[in-house]
Amino acid sequence: MKAVLPADSLLREGDLVFRRGAGLISRAVLAADEDGQFSHIGIVVRKGNDWMVVHAVPGEPEFKGDSDRVKMEPITSFFCSEKAKSGAVMRVKADSTVCCSAARRAKALYHKRVLFDHTYDLQDSTRMYCTGTY
Template sequence: MIIRKMLPLAFLMLAVIGLMLGQSADRNLSGIPAEATPLNESPALPALNDGDVIFRKGRSLVSAVVMMNDPTTAFSHVGIVVHRDGEPFIIHAVPGEPDENGDEKVRCDKTADFISHDKASRYAVYRLCSDTAGFSARAASKAMEYYHEKLAFDKAFNIKSDDRLYCTELVWKAYLSSGINLTGSHFTRLSMNFLADSLILPGQLLNSSLLKEIHVNH
């Protein structure tokens, strides 16, 4: 019984070590390359608004470990929608997808790339239940600031630092700056000394009473 309880933590330890070694965050576990969705073909999505929160279920070992430790959701990664020249993009922080200089920083990707078949086996879009004061637009603007500031991916998963961000932290802090606390400041605590003791898991955002489902693909 003790061994069974320790397995999720053991897998998480392996995943973090993999991240530190530069493991790709969206590698197909089967070893067979998935057929990617062409970036010029828009997936079947509803009209997206600034501030929409988009979740995806990744295909990597890291994604599997995240979901193993977060049984409240079937998604492992999240980003926030912003529009550039009328086109929706996703601001997100992810390991294993370095920029042209080899640095892992906050990314601004086309929606079709974010949910392409090689990176996502499923995805969902959520939206603020009530937004009469422009919270979503301000959150999107803050997320764009993170991108322009070229903030690094936070491998320490330290919710207290603002100069580095991981995916759920980015979305939470973007909305927090607009006046909305999506999680009520509830965090997950792990008894592991080499990780921060307070984490935001995807399920804590997806199950927020302040968000409603707009679209999900299966």
């Protein structure tokens, strides 16, 4: 099944994207939160004319030997059926400058190649396990 995404004109930098993953880690995240609908979050950014998602994710290497890290991928890849059972796009109720600032910060983390935090330690700012904690 192909994901139905909002028209390009409806997206904005800083929008949050959520997905319910299909893998083992997603099931573990969902088991930890009995009311949770989604297991993963990313932030929408613009790269040229394309809408991308920046997110910290394990087990989705971009190339052989790639480490688990903050990555940027097209929004269609983020929501592809191999990775997502369902999903949503949501807008933060904040001034657009705040949202654009969050998007810039997300891109900076991607360009720094920040590693995924497999210890899930919120006190460790050198690695990330959730882009929703920016």
